[in-house]
Amino acid sequence: MDGMETALTSREAIAVRHLSKRFGGAGGGVTALSDIDFAIGEGELVVVVGPSGCGKSTLLRILAGLLPQSGGEALLHGTPITGPRRDIGVVFQSPVLFPWRNVLGNAMLPVDVQRLGREKLRARAFDLLKLVGLDGFEHRYPWELSGGMQQRVALVRALIHDPALLLMDEPFGALDAMTREAMNVELQRIWMERRKTILFITHSIGEAVYLADRVLVMTPRPGRILDSLKIDLPRPRGLEVMNTEAFGAYVRRIRVSLNATGGLD
Amino acid sequence: MRARDFLLRLVFIAALLSVWEALVRALDVPAYLLPTPSAIGMALVRGVTSGLYEEHIGITITETLLGFAVGTFGGLLLGTAVALSRRFDYFMYPIIVMFQAMPKVALAPLIIVWFGLGITSKVVNSGLVCFFPLMINTIVGLRSAEEDRVSLMRSLAASPLQIFWMLRVPNALPYIFAGLEIAMIFSLIGAIVGEFVGAEAGLGMLIQSMNFTMDVAGQFSVLLILSVIGLILNGVVSVIRRRALFWDPSSRQGASRVRLPAAQQQDAL
Numbered sequence: 001m002d003g004m005e006t007a008l009t010s011r012e013a014i015a016v017r018h019l020s021k022r023f024g025g026a027g028g029g030v031t032a033l034s035d036i037d038f039a040i041g042e043g044e045l046v047v048v049v050g051p052s053g054c055g056k057s058t059l060l061r062i063l064a065g066l067l068p069q070s071g072g073e074a075l076l077h078g079t080p081i082t083g084p085r086r087d088i089g090v091v092f093q094s095p096v097l098f099p100w101r102n103v104l105g106n107a108m109l110p111v112d113v114q115r116l117g118r119e120k121l122r123a124r125a126f127d128l129l130k131l132v133g134l135d136g137f138e139h140r141y142p143w144e145l146s147g148g149m150q151q152r153v154a155l156v157r158a159l160i161h162d163p164a165l166l167l168m169d170e171p172f173g174a175l176d177a178m179t180r181e182a183m184n185v186e187l188q189r190i191w192m193e194r195r196k197t198i199l200f201i202t203h204s205i206g207e208a209v210y211l212a213d214r215v216l217v218m219t220p221r222p223g224r225i226l227d228s229l230k231i232d233l234p235r236p237r238g239l240e241v242m243n244t245e246a247f248g249a250y251v252r253r254i255r256v257s258l259n260a261t262g263g264l265d
Numbered sequence: 266m267r268a269r270d271f272l273l274r275l276v277f278i279a280a281l282l283s284v285w286e287a288l289v290r291a292l293d294v295p296a297y298l299l300p301t302p303s304a305i306g307m308a309l310v311r312g313v314t315s316g317l318y319e320e321h322i323g324i325t326i327t328e329t330l331l332g333f334a335v336g337t338f339g340g341l342l343l344g345t346a347v348a349l350s351r352r353f354d355y356f357m358y359p360i361i362v363m364f365q366a367m368p369k370v371a372l373a374p375l376i377i378v379w380f381g382l383g384i385t386s387k388v389v390n391s392g393l394v395c396f397f398p399l400m401i402n403t404i405v406g407l408r409s410a411e412e413d414r415v416s417l418m419r420s421l422a423a424s425p426l427q428i429f430w431m432l433r434v435p436n437a438l439p440y441i442f443a444g445l446e447i448a449m450i451f452s453l454i455g456a457i458v459g460e461f462v463g464a465e466a467g468l469g470m471l472i473q474s475m476n477f478t479m480d481v482a483g484q485f486s487v488l489l490i491l492s493v494i495g496l497i498l499n500g501v502v503s504v505i506r507r508r509a510l511f512w513d514p515s516s517r518q519g520a521s522r523v524r525l526p527a528a529q530q531q532d533a534l
C-alpha cells in the first residue's frame with residue numbers, strides 16, 4: 001500500500017490540494033477559488049475549461065507563483081510552489097515580447113534572467129524556433145511578425161530553459177479562428193515531440209477537447225472544479241476529429257455540466 | 266515630387282525675404298528698428314570673418330553642453346530615485362511640484378550672485394532649466410512598464426534589479442530620449458538667459474551689448490546663429506534617438522514626437 005502511494009506521487013508532476021483563494025478583506029471579499037483538488041501526471045496535457053471569471057486565470061497565476069493562495073497547497077514534483085520558479089514556463093494570453101529584443105533575444109530572455117549562458121543554449125533556441133516554424137526569423141523584431149508568429153516566439157521562450165511544467169493561459173485566445181486552429185495542431189505536435197507536462201487554460205470547449213488528455217471543467221462563484229473528463233481520442237488528432245461523434249459527445253457532456261451550474265450564461 | 270516641394274520651399278522663403286527687403290526700403294524703416302535682410306547678411310559675414318563671433322559661439326556652446334550634461338545626469342539620477350522609492354517620492358513630491366511650477370529662468374539673477382559672472386553660473390542655470398523635463402520623463406518612463414511584462418519577468422524568477430535593467434530601463438528609453446530632446450533646447454535657453462543677466466562673454470552677452478549700441482542687424486545675425494546651433498544640437502539628439510530606438514514605433518516614424526509629460530514642461534521654463 002505504501003509502495004503504491006509513492007509510486008503514484010512520483011508520477012505526479014503537479015498536485016493541487018484544497019487550494020483556495022480569496023480577494024479583498026474579511027467579510028467583504030470575493031472567493032475566487034474554493035477547495036480546488038487535482039493532480040497532473042508527468043507528461044500529461046490537462047486543459048482547464050470554464051467561462052470567463054471562473055477563476056481559471058487566478059489558478060494559473062497561483063501555480064506560476066505570481067499570486068499567493070489563501071489556503072491549501074500546490075506542489076510541483078513534491079515541493080510546494082511559494083513563488084516564481086525557474087522550472088516553470090508560462091505563456092500568457094498576449095505574446096508579451098520585448099520590442100527591443102529580436103526573436104532570438106526574446107526567446108533567450110529566461111536564459112539571460114537565469115544566467116544559463118546564451119552560448120550553451122543557442123543551438124537549443126534555434127532548434128525550438130525551427131520546431132515552431134520560425135527558422136530564418138531569428139533576427140527579426142516582434143513588430144515584423146504576425147500575431148500567430150509572435151505567440152510562437154512566446155512558446156519558444158517558455159520552453160527554452162526546459163521547464164518541468166508549461167502553464168498556458170488562453171495563449172491562442174487573441175488569434176483569429178483559423179490561426180487558432182493551426183496553433184492547436186502545432187501545439188499538439190510539439191507536445192507529442194517533447195512530452196512536457198502542460199496545464200492549458202481556455203474558455204473554448206472545442207479547443208479543450210481537441211488538445212486535452214484530460215479536461216477539468218471549472219465553474220465560477222466560487223471557482224470550483226466540477227468535473228474531470230478523460231479524453232480518449234487517438235493522437236495525433238487532425239482537425240477532422242472535431243466532426244466525429246466521439247468529439248461531439250465530449251463537447252456536449254462538458255456543455256451540460258457547465259449549463260447545469262449556470263456557468264454558461 | 267519631393268525635390269519640387271523643396272524647391273518651392275526655397276522659393277517661398279526667398280520671396281518672403283524679398284518682400285521684407287522691399288518693404289523696409291520703400292517705407293524707409295530706420296535700421297535701428299528693423300534692418301533689411303541684406304544688412305543682416307552683411308552683419309553676419311562681418312562678424313564671422315572678423316572672428317568676433319567665434320569666441321562667443323564657443324563659450325555659449327560650452328555652457329550649453331556642460332549644463333545639459335549636469336542637468337541630464339541630475340534628472341536621470343533623481344528621476345530614478347523617485348520612480349523606485351515610494352518614500353523618496355513622498356518627501357520629494359511637494360518640492361518637485363513647487364519647482365516645476367516656478368519659472369526656472371527667474372532664478373538666473375540669484376545664480377549669478379552665487380556663482381559669479383564666469384561660465385559656472387551659466388552652466389548651473391542651463392542645468393537647472395533642463396533638469397526638470399528629464400526628471401519628469403524618467404519618472405514616467407520607469408513607471409510605465411506594462412503589467413504583463415512585469416508578470417512575465419516575475420514568472421521567470423527575475424530579481425527586482427533584473428526587472429529594472431532588462432525591462433524598466435529599455436521601456437523608459439523613449440520617454441527619456443523625448444526628455445533629452447527638450448532638455449537640449451532648454452539648456453541653450455538657460456545659457457542665453459544666464460548671459461543676459463550677467464556675463465563676460467557668450468552670444469547672449471553679445472546680443473545685449475549690440476542692443477546698447479543699437480546694432481539691430483547684428484542682433485538678428487546672432488539670432489540666426491543661435492537658431493542654427495539649436496537645430497544642430499537638437500538634430501544630434503534626434504539622430505541618436507532614432508538609432509537607439511529603432512524598435513519604438515513613434516521614433517521609427519522619423520519626425521520627433523514629443524511625449525506628453527515633457528510637453529507639459531515647456532511652459533515652466
